[in-house]
Amino acid sequence: MTSYTPVERQAVVSLSGIFSLRMIGLFMILPVFAVYGTALEGATPLLIGLAVGAYGLAQLLLQIPFGLMADRHDRHRLIIIGLLLFIVGGLVAAASDSIWGVIIGRFLQGAGAISAVVMALLSDLVRDENRTKAMATVGMSIGLSFALAFVIGPLLADAVGLSGLFLATAVMGAFALLVCLRYVPRAGRAERQLPTHYLPHLLTMLRHPELMRLNIGIFCLHLVMTACFVVLPPLLVSAGLPASRHGWLYLPVMALALVALVPAVIIAEKRRRMREIYLLAVMLLGLSMLLLALGHAGLTGLVLAVALFFFAFNLLEALLPSLVSKLSPAGGKGTAMGVYSTCQFLGAFLGGALGGALQGWYGVGVLFICLAVMVLLWLVGAFAMRQPAYLHSLTLRPAEGGVSNDLLERLRAAPGVAELVLLPDDGDIHLKIDRLHWRAEVLEGLPVSVVG
Known part of the structure; x- marks a missing residue:
C-alpha cells in the first residue's frame, strides 16, 4: 500500500479530527438527554x-443540498459554514431552558450537514490508491468518538448539567473550526465538472446501479445500528452490567475491533479483494444479529455479539464511503456522497422507530431476527456488486496552446485510461488510469506535462 504524502497525511489527520470533535459533541448527548x-x-x-x-432530521434534509453545492463551490468554505451552524446550534441549546429551544438548537447543529463535503474534500486530497486507508482512518475516528462520547457524556452531565453539556458541544465545534482554518489543506484539483442543472445530475447519481447498491448498504447498516442501541443498554443492565459502566464496555470492545480492522483494510486494498472483504463484513454483521437473537439473555453472549458487531460495523464504515468514491462518476463525487449520507441518516432515523416498535410488540428476540433477515437480504443484493477498478490519478497540464479536441480524443483512446475529466478551474486534464495497461510513452510528442 502506497505511503501518504505529507499533504495527504495532514489532510487525513485534520479532517478526521474535525469529524471526531463534531461526533463526540453529538454522541455524548445521547446517553443522558432522556x-x-x-x-x-x-x-x-x-x-x-x-x-x-x-x-438527524436536519442532516436527512440537507445532506443532498450540501453535496450538490460541494460539486460546484469551495468545499473548504462549505465546511466552515457547517461548523459555524454547529457552534450556533450548541449555544442556542445551552442558553435554552425550554424543550423547544433545545429542539431549535439541535436542528441548527444538524443543519451544518458537512459529512458528504468532508468526504469529498478528503477524496480530492488523497490519491485513489490511499483512499480506502484514508476512509478507514475517518471510520476509526468516528468509532472512537462514539465510544469516548458514551464515557464522557454521563460524567460531564453530572458535573456541569445539560446546559454545560451543550456548551461543551459548541466548544468542540470551535476547536473543529480552528482545525479547519489552520490545518486542512486546500484542494488544488477539485472535480467540479457538472451539468448546468442540478436535478438531472442528482437523478444520474440516484439511478447509478452500483451507487444504489451501496446506498442500500449504508441505509441497512445504520438502521441495524440504531435499532440495536434502542435495546442493548437495558439488556446489558438486565445481564448485570450497570448503566454507569456501559461506556467502559464499549471503549475496549471498539478498540479491539479497530485493531482488527487494519489488516482487513490492507487486504482489501493491497490484494485487490475489496468486494470479498465487503461481503465478509456483511456476513459478520448478520452473524452478530443471530448471536444477539440467541444469546441476549447472558452477559457473555452479549459481549461477544457486541464485539463482532463493532468489528463488522467499523469495517463497513471504512469500505462503503471508499467504494462510493471509487465508483461515482467524474465530477459527481460530492453529490454521490450527499445521497449516501442521506441514506445513512434515513436508516438511523427509521432504525430507532423500528427498534422501539418491534421490541414493544414482539420482544427483543424477534427484533434481532428481523435485523438478521434484513442483513441477509442486503447480502444477497451485494453479491451482484462488481469488483471496483483499482485506478490511479494522473494530472496533465496542457501547453500554452490550450486543449484541443484531438488531444482529448488521443488521451481517451490511450491504453489504460479509464476516465478523463477536463478541470475548468485551472485547465488541467485529470486522468484515472489502470497501471497494468498504462504506458507513459503515449505522452511523448503530446503538448502536455505531468503535474506532480
Whole structure:
C-alpha cells in the first residue's frame, strides 16, 4: 500500500479530527438527554424524542443540498459554514431552558450537514490508491468518538448539567473550526465538472446501479445500528452490567475491533479483494444479529455479539464511503456522497422507530431476527456488486496552446485510461488510469506535462 504524502497525511489527520470533535459533541448527548431533558420547560417524552432526532432530521434534509453545492463551490468554505451552524446550534441549546429551544438548537447543529463535503474534500486530497486507508482512518475516528462520547457524556452531565453539556458541544465545534482554518489543506484539483442543472445530475447519481447498491448498504447498516442501541443498554443492565459502566464496555470492545480492522483494510486494498472483504463484513454483521437473537439473555453472549458487531460495523464504515468514491462518476463525487449520507441518516432515523416498535410488540428476540433477515437480504443484493477498478490519478497540464479536441480524443483512446475529466478551474486534464495497461510513452510528442 502506497505511503501518504505529507499533504495527504495532514489532510487525513485534520479532517478526521474535525469529524471526531463534531461526533463526540453529538454522541455524548445521547446517553443522558432522556434523563436530564425531563427538567426542561414543556418537556414530554415525544418532544424529548424530537429533540434527539432533530439533528438527524436536519442532516436527512440537507445532506443532498450540501453535496450538490460541494460539486460546484469551495468545499473548504462549505465546511466552515457547517461548523459555524454547529457552534450556533450548541449555544442556542445551552442558553435554552425550554424543550423547544433545545429542539431549535439541535436542528441548527444538524443543519451544518458537512459529512458528504468532508468526504469529498478528503477524496480530492488523497490519491485513489490511499483512499480506502484514508476512509478507514475517518471510520476509526468516528468509532472512537462514539465510544469516548458514551464515557464522557454521563460524567460531564453530572458535573456541569445539560446546559454545560451543550456548551461543551459548541466548544468542540470551535476547536473543529480552528482545525479547519489552520490545518486542512486546500484542494488544488477539485472535480467540479457538472451539468448546468442540478436535478438531472442528482437523478444520474440516484439511478447509478452500483451507487444504489451501496446506498442500500449504508441505509441497512445504520438502521441495524440504531435499532440495536434502542435495546442493548437495558439488556446489558438486565445481564448485570450497570448503566454507569456501559461506556467502559464499549471503549475496549471498539478498540479491539479497530485493531482488527487494519489488516482487513490492507487486504482489501493491497490484494485487490475489496468486494470479498465487503461481503465478509456483511456476513459478520448478520452473524452478530443471530448471536444477539440467541444469546441476549447472558452477559457473555452479549459481549461477544457486541464485539463482532463493532468489528463488522467499523469495517463497513471504512469500505462503503471508499467504494462510493471509487465508483461515482467524474465530477459527481460530492453529490454521490450527499445521497449516501442521506441514506445513512434515513436508516438511523427509521432504525430507532423500528427498534422501539418491534421490541414493544414482539420482544427483543424477534427484533434481532428481523435485523438478521434484513442483513441477509442486503447480502444477497451485494453479491451482484462488481469488483471496483483499482485506478490511479494522473494530472496533465496542457501547453500554452490550450486543449484541443484531438488531444482529448488521443488521451481517451490511450491504453489504460479509464476516465478523463477536463478541470475548468485551472485547465488541467485529470486522468484515472489502470497501471497494468498504462504506458507513459503515449505522452511523448503530446503538448502536455505531468503535474506532480
